[in-house]
Amino acid sequence: xxxxxxxxxxxxYPIHGGMLRREVGRVRAVDGVSxxxxxxxxxxxxxxxxxxxxxxxxxxxxxxxxxxxxxRFDAGDGTVDLxxxxxxxxxxxRRHIQMIFQxxxxxxxxRMMVGDIIAEPLKVNGVPAAxxxxxxxxxxxxxxxxxxxxTRFPHAFSGGQRQRIGIARALALNPRLVxxxxxxxxxxxxxxxxxxxxxxxxxxxxxxSMLFVxxxxxxxRHVSDRVAVMYVGRIVEIAPTDELYRSPRHPYxxxxxxxxxxxxxxxxxxxxxxxxEVADPAKPPPGCAFHPRCPYVQDRCRTDRPExxxxxxxxxxxxxxxxxxELAGVA
Amino acid sequence: xxxxxxxxxRDLAVHFEMEQGTVRALEGVxxxxxxxxxxxxxxxxxxxxxxxxxxILRIxxxxxxxxxxxxxxxxxxxxxxxxxxxxxxxxxxxxxxGGRIGLIFQEPMTALxxxxxxxxxxxxxxxxHSDLSKAAARDRAIELLREVGIPRPELRVEAYPFxxxxxxxxxxxxxxxxxxxxxxxxxxxxxxxxxxxxQAQVLDLxxxxxxxxxxALMLITHDMGVIAEMCDEVAVMYLGRVVEYxxxLELFTTPRHPYxxxxxxxVPSILATPRQRLATIGGAVPHPGARPAGCAFHPRCADFMPGxxxxxxxxxxxxxxxxASCFLEVPA
Ligand SMILES: Nc1ncnc2c1ncn2[C@@H]1O[C@H](COP(=O)(O)OP(=O)(O)O)[C@@H](O)[C@H]1O
Ligand SMILES: Nc1ncnc2c1ncn2[C@@H]1O[C@H](COP(=O)(O)OP(=O)(O)O)[C@@H](O)[C@H]1O
Ligand code: SF4
Ligand code: SF4
Ligand SMILES: [Mg+2]
Ligand SMILES: [Mg+2]
Numbered sequence: 246x247x248x249x250x251x252x253x254x255x256x257x258y259p260i261h262g263g264m265l266r267r268e269v270g271r272v273r274a275v276d277g278v279s280x281x282x283x284x285x286x287x288x289x290x291x292x293x294x295x296x297x298x299x300x301x302x303x304x305x306x307x308x309x310x311x312x313x314x315x316x317r318f319d320a321g322d323g324t325v326d327l328x329x330x331x332x333x334x335x336x337x338x339r340r341h342i343q344m345i346f347q348x349x350x351x352x353x354x355x356r357m358m359v360g361d362i363i364a365e366p367l368k369v370n371g372v373p374a375a376x377x378x379x380x381x382x383x384x385x386x387x388x389x390x391x392x393x394x395x396t397r398f399p400h401a402f403s404g405g406q407r408q409r410i411g412i413a414r415a416l417a418l419n420p421r422l423v424x425x426x427x428x429x430x431x432x433x434x435x436x437x438x439x440x441x442x443x444x445x446x447x448x449x450x451x452x453x454s455m456l457f458v459x460x461x462x463x464x465x466r467h468v469s470d471r472v473a474v475m476y477v478g479r480i481v482e483i484a485p486t487d488e489l490y491r492s493p494r495h496p497y498x499x500x501x502x503x504x505x506x507x508x509x510x511x512x513x514x515x516x517x518x519x520x521x522e523v524a525d526p527a528k529p530p531p532g533c534a535f536h537p538r539c540p541y542v543q544d545r546c547r548t549d550r551p552e553x554x555x556x557x558x559x560x561x562x563x564x565x566x567x568x569x570x571e572l573a574g575v576a
Numbered sequence: 577x578x579x580x581x582x583x584x585x586r587d588l589a590v591h592f593e594m595e596q597g598t599v600r601a602l603e604g605v606x607x608x609x610x611x612x613x614x615x616x617x618x619x620x621x622x623x624x625x626x627x628x629x630x631x632i633l634r635i636x637x638x639x640x641x642x643x644x645x646x647x648x649x650x651x652x653x654x655x656x657x658x659x660x661x662x663x664x665x666x667x668x669x670x671x672x673x674g675g676r677i678g679l680i681f682q683e684p685m686t687a688l689x690x691x692x693x694x695x696x697x698x699x700x701x702x703x704x705h706s707d708l709s710k711a712a713a714r715d716r717a718i719e720l721l722r723e724v725g726i727p728r729p730e731l732r733v734e735a736y737p738f739x740x741x742x743x744x745x746x747x748x749x750x751x752x753x754x755x756x757x758x759x760x761x762x763x764x765x766x767x768x769x770x771x772x773x774x775q776a777q778v779l780d781l782x783x784x785x786x787x788x789x790x791x792a793l794m795l796i797t798h799d800m801g802v803i804a805e806m807c808d809e810v811a812v813m814y815l816g817r818v819v820e821y822x823x824x825l826e827l828f829t830t831p832r833h834p835y836x837x838x839x840x841x842x843v844p845s846i847l848a849t850p851r852q853r854l855a856t857i858g859g860a861v862p863h864p865g866a867r868p869a870g871c872a873f874h875p876r877c878a879d880f881m882p883g884x885x886x887x888x889x890x891x892x893x894x895x896x897x898x899x900a901s902c903f904l905e906v907p908a
Binding site: 293294403404405406433434435436437438439441442445448460461462463464466467468470486487490500501502503504505506507508509510511512513514519520522523575576 | 776
């Protein structure tokens with residue numbers, strides 16, 4: 246049973262130029278992305294900055310209106326298409342899709358007490374005051390914060406504690422889907438570990454369905470069930486987490502994995518796989534967008550765009566040579 | 577170690593006088609930098625990494641003040657100089673800054689101006705540290721851009737920083753740091769703002785430059801992966817002190833300070849098993865203005881010994897010797 250099915254999602258930004266401010270081009274921020282999230286599953290969306298991760302998550306939340314494509318969401322009482330839904334009709338659905346933010350400093354209102362911050366979504370959805378208080382206590386307990394936190398203001402808390410408060414607020418209405426955009430990237434190692442463990446606990450206890458957007462491949466290996474790798478607005482590979490790391494099927498995934506420095510001096514000096522830089526989504530290279538950097542490039546890669554295809558059960562990749570090249574993963 | 581010691585930091589102490597009281601950002605930091613070697617400085621935010629770097633270059637932000645210690649350039653050599661004894665704005669200190677010691681920032685725009693071309697800024701820096709003519713300095717700037725791996729440097733020399741990607745800008749930042757041909761390089765989180773593939777390229781570049789030029793490199797990072805990849809020796813900092821110093825392999829295989837041990841277990845790994853939990857350190861790093869008594873790590877330490885760790889501070893490390901500043905290392 247899928248909670249979310251994203252189908253050929255596109256988000257293009259027009260580029261205006263000249264005297265008449267006519268459209269002279271488009272930033273293809275998201276350019277035909279498809280994936281699904283099963284109930285209770287955490288799917289990670291990874292890739293380097295500018296590849297379109299945040300744009301995808303903002304389309305799902307309908308903070309952005311997609312250019313085209315479908316975002317089918319199981320709202321419990323039927324499936325709806327978030328991509329085409331009028332913004333007003335979104336309102337009753339918002340409670341089902343909640344967000345965990347990257348920056349625990351700017352995402353909490355400094356003038357509200359923590360209890361009110363967590364209770365706000367309950368209040369907006371008409372939960373009576375007595376019930377709200379009980380629920381706030383339950384939520385604080387869930388994120389391992391003391392009950393007294395209720396009557397304090399955000400500034401009294403460290404970054405990690407604020408992130409817990411943000412998580413409590415996101416979970417207040419038992420959302421069917423949680424979208425977390427880089428939820429641990431702003432935290433120091435010792436605090437990051439606490440939040441990663443908390444997310445693992447919550448996944449177990451609440452069977453959360455989550456889209457986990459991140460650029461840190463180490464964090465992703467700990468928390469996700471499956472991983473989708475993006476490059477210049479498109480998904481180049483989707484696979485169960487462990488399989489993706491052990492035996493990537495797309496050259497870009499191999500490049501990414503090889504570039505992460507492992508915390509082990511004995512594994513030093515893995516070779517650099519790809520040279521060059523990430524392509525500009527306003528003028529993506531023809532054919533396979535990764536071809537200017539790909540060590541396995543052949544002629545057809547420069548002209549024919551590879552489509553995402555299933556090369557083994559559950560393993561999707563968009564590479565012409567996926568079946569003939571042997572790629573290295575990390576054990 | 578046969579390598580020449582390029583810089584010796586001894587008992588460096590830095591205070592910030594704030595309205596709320598004195599913040600003791602550094603409390604007696606000591607270490608050596610050797611030609612051709614890389615010292616990693618690692619620790620969580622606020623532990624004093626950047627303040628250490630800026631103190632060495634004498635560009636500490638107000639109201640920061642060096643209140644003790646020595647920073648010896650060419651220690652033991654006839655020309656030994658204590659940078660702390662010098663006027664930060666003196667001609668000589670300006671010459672050392674950039675000429676002997678280069679600095680690479682996390683955000684290269686800290687060192688670059690938006691108003692001038694990349695070329696003009698590097699030419700300016702080259703001329704500040706040499707008597708090359710303008711034309712010769714321009715050639716040198718192009719050579720530097722080539723050295724740091726910027727494609728078509730004859731063209732890029734005319735570019736403004738905003739016309740370059742983050743990765744290219746950091747390469748320009750490195751070229752700037754190299755303009756005065758320094759033999760000591762301090763890199764403060766040089767790849768933290770970069771993506772992994774760009775980070776790998778920049779780390780590669782730093783390693784190559786260091787080997788070619790025999791530079792003494794001080795690499796500041798909060799990333800244990802970067803430490804493992806790049807460093808020869810490592811100093812682990814916590815709340816303004818070096819709590820452990822060790823050759824890199826020793827640090828990872830037999831960490832001695834409880835903080836190092838906890839930190840290493842808390843690092844997410846690219847080699848993790850599915851849904852692998854991390855060991856955590858309780859609580860959070862306290863503000864340096866509210867430094868715990870005794871060993872500053874004691875409220876979070878798994879090996880805390882009441883009556884000992886919360887009473888006195890463990891003895892600081894002797895510079896250059898592997899070990900931990902911890903009562904576990906001292907017979908009771
Ligand atoms: N409002 C906008 N107008 C034009 N381009 C945009 C806009 N927002 C984002 N982009 C571009 O879309 C691409 C994807 O951005 P984003 O989704 O934020 O990437 P990520 O989250 O993966 O770093 C980037 O190239 C970015 O510059
Ligand atoms: N400009 C400043 N004003 C006041 N305090 C400062 C300033 N810069 C640094 N500090 C203090 O010094 C401590 C160490 O800072 P820093 O060296 O920047 O840490 P990091 O290890 O993250 O680089 C901080 O926790 C802060 O208390
Ligand atoms: S399609 Fe060609 S260029 Fe693209 S990843 Fe595969 S081999 Fe490389
Ligand atoms: S001195 Fe005591 S509290 Fe400090 S690190 Fe050592 S054992 Fe822990
Ligand atoms: Mg983003
Ligand atoms: Mg810093």
